[in-house]
Amino acid sequence: MSAQALLDDIADVGRDRVRGGYSRHVFDAADRELREWFAEQAQRRGLDVERDRNGNLWAWWGTPGPDAVVTGSHLDSVPGGGAFDGPLGVVSALVAVDELRGRGVTPAKPFAVVMFGEEEGGRFGVPCLGSRLLTGSLRADAALRLRDADGVTFAEAAVSAGLDPDRIGPDPEALGRIGRFVELHVEQGRGLIDLGSPIAVGSTVIAHGRWRFTFSGQGNHAGATPMDDRRDPMLPAAETIAAARRLARAVPGARATVGRLVPNPGGTNVIASTVDVWLDARGGDVSSLVADIEQAARVAAAEEGCSVQVRQESHSGEVEFDPGLRDELAGLLGGVPALPTGAGHDAAILSDHVQAAMLYVRNPTGVSHAPEEFAEAADVAAGAGALARVLEHLCR
Template sequence: MTASGFLEEIADVGRDPQRGGYSRHAFDAPEYDLREWFVDRALGLGLDVETDRNGNIWAWWGPPGRNAVVTGSHLDSVPGGGAFDGPLGVASALAAVEALQEKGFRARRPIAVVVFAEEEGGRFGVPCLGSRLLTGTIDPDKARGLRDADGVTFAEAAKKAGVDPARMGPDEERLDKIGRFLELHVEQGRGLIDLGAPVAVGSTVIAHGRWRFSFSGQGNHAGATLLGDRADPMLPAAATVTAVRRLAAGVPDARATVGRLVPTPGGTNVIASTVDLWLDARVPGEGTPGLVAEISQAASAAAREEGCQLQVTRESYSGDVVFDDALRHALGGWLGGVPELPTGAGHDAAILAGFVPAGMLYVRNPTGISHSPEEFAEAADVEAGAQALATALEQLAR
């Protein structure tokens, strides 16, 4: 089956009638359906399937062993996300394995397709949880205690899905089996549009992190409380949103976003008692913490002016990632000199790059838009990406 064919099979899973696009989050019903679909399709290809201690699914072609060639991506999405972010890499991996099987390729190294859990952080707030737990770059207790909007912990959700939360944590034995890791992903930008190419090799990922700003004031009646008597946390929260854009604009190549803001209790005629907002900040090199510090100072000043308090909590941070030089150059040669692209988007491959030789392949997105229903990839480009992945797997597994 083609990669497009695999994507068509899951095209109706997790559609979001309110936001548009798809909402598929870690261990919720749509994502669970996708996990079952992956297992079924992998078994259909004769692969041996197992779920590791952190909820990541592995499908092995050949006995699991060291120096394995591993590919894959994720199946979860951001709220109201597109059809390709994550699933394209999984569908292309299945299509690549099937293509190699059909041509009679005999691998000298094991090949595995992996589906990582909670890559987007759309439910529990921290991105790349599955790969972070695998590599030990997040404390298991912190991960287990993360809560979704309904108060369900990651541990509770994982247990309901059949994953024992008590066993979560670094998995050195499994990590040691990975000889090379290669992730295919739809491009999240317009680099390939400008270059007029369907496929590229990833070069770098810029530093990025997420911070939670919690403003607390005095909840009260919207009609009975005079303006001068208020300690309204919504005001410093709003001032912070505008400060984010203003301060980031003064830092070269910075990207800073507030995409989520939650007032409590959230009533139309109620002055909020607390307001939480989440900052996503990305600056190449060592600039991200400095930008966040400036934003925090502006937020703190706005909170004091309104008689409110502020607590800033770092929820995740990853520094600049440069993908493995040897793998990157080999990919360029095998694929006929395709271009190299940097990205500001995080990936599981970027987490693994600190531990194993890792790389990325990108497939052209003609809209240049991602994390949105407008995200897209032409069928011809999807198949070009799957073919490129098959070529790379064949070369790596010889």
Template sequence: MSTSALLAQLDDVGRDPRRGGYSRHVFDPAERDLRDWFGEQARARGLDVHADRNANLWAWWGGPGPDAVVTGSHLDSVPGGGAFDGPLGVAAALGAVDELRATGFQPGRPLAIVVFAEEEGGRFGVPCLGSRLLSGSIDRDTACALRDQGGTTFAEALRAAGGDPARAGADPELLGGIGKFVELHVEQGRGLVDLGRPVAVATSILGHGRWRFRFRGQGNHAGATPLEDRSDPMLPAARTVLAAREAAARHEARATVGRLVPNPGGTNVIASSTDLWLDARAPLDTTTRAVVAELTARAEEHARAEGCRVDVTEESYSPTAHFDQGLRAELTALLDDAPALATGAGHDAGVLSTRVPTSMLFVRNPTGISHAPDEHAEPADCEAGTAALARVLRRWAA
């Protein structure tokens, strides 16, 4: 079955009528439907499917073993995300297995497809949570204590999904069995459009993280409180949003506030607190840190001017990831001198890159848009990516 046909089966799963696009978050009904779909598709191909202790799904061609070749991606999304970020890599992996089987190929070493849990952090706030847990990049207690917006902890959600929070965390045996990992992903930018090529090899991922700024003031009545008597946390929060753009421009970095939540959130109520979340990233980790330090100082200044205070919490950080140079060179040669591209988007492959030999392939996105409904990949490019992935798996798993 073609990769595009596999993706078409997911068209109606998790559509978001309010935001547009898709909202698929770990363990919610839509994401569970996608997990079931993957299990059905993998078993139909004779693969052995199971969930690991961190809710990542594995489908093995033959039994697990040492020096395994692993590919895959994720099925969850950001709120109102596109159709390709994550699912393309999973569908392409299934399509690559079809291509290999059609030629009578039998792997000479263990081969698996993995679906990582909570890659986007859309429910519990920490991106790449499944791969971070697997690799020990986040400890079990910290992960299990994470809460979604409804107050449910990751431990509670994992238990409700059939997992055991007491067993979550680093899995050195499973991780140590991975000999090579490759993740195929839709490009989140216009590099391949400008190059006129359908597939690229990734070089690196910008260092990036998420920080929560909590501004605390005094809740009060919007009509009965004179301006001079207010300690309104929305004002320093708003000024910090503007300061984030200015700081990023000064440092040639990227900084975004995509979420801002006042409490209690009434139209005629001065907020008692306001939370905003900053996403900051840059080619150098020192630059990312400099942006956050500058913005923290500005936030404190703005809070004092309004009679408020601010607390800043780092919720996640991934240092700049450089993919294995040997694998990059091998993929470039194997794929007819495919161009090499860096990316500003985080991926499970980036988390794994410090533990196992890791690489990535990108498929052209004609819109250059991602994390939004206009994200796209043409069917011909999806099939080109699948063919490239099949060629890589054939070489590595022979």
């Protein structure tokens, strides 16, 4: 079965009828269906499936053990995301297993395909949640307190999925098995279009993080409150969004995005009492950029008679993937280019602990985290073939 056929097999799972694209979030109905699908596909290939303490799924070819070659990605999405971000890496890993079996290859090292949970942070706000918990880069108590938009905590959601909250957290046994990790992913940009190549290896991931700005004012009646008597937190929220764009444009290579804003109580004829704004900031000196945005937010809040609280929800420094492994894989694949990215990945979280690498597949639209995200069937096949060659090489 081809990678494209496997993508087609899950094409109806988690479709978002309002936003378009897909909304697949950890422990929701779509996620449960995808986990069952992954387990079934793995078992069809003779792989033994286990779930770790943090809800990540591992499909082992043979006996689990140290110095394992591991590949995979995630199946969750951002709200209204595309069909390829995450699933392409998972289905390509399954097809690579088929290719290796077809060539009569039996790995000389332990081998696994992994499906990480909540890579996008679409439900609980922290990206790469499964790999962060696995590695201990996110404290378990902080993760368990996270709440989704409906007020459900991660602890409550974990219990509903059959996990034990007391066991969630660093998993040195699972992490210690990984020798080398390779993640295939659709490119989230247009680098490969410009380079004229269907495949690349990953070089770096720029620093990035998420911050939550909570503006507090005075909720009141939209019609009965004169304009001069208002303390409307929506105004400093709006000014902060504009300031983020302005300040980021002044820093070479920086990105600053507000993709989510939630007023409370959210009525059309109500002056909000609070407004939550989530800032995604990326770039070399991201902390300095966020400090400047925070200062702009505090000035705007004071001018409106409001206050603002700023909380960091996640942060990852710049990642350089193992240069030796990167060059080894690039040479194996015929000298494909090395590509930097502004997108975060589980491989980047793991790279502090194990040798990790990325393979990218060309996206002709250059669009990601949106329904227009795409990869041509020929490039999808090329990616799966490249991954199979890499895995055969690493498993010797």
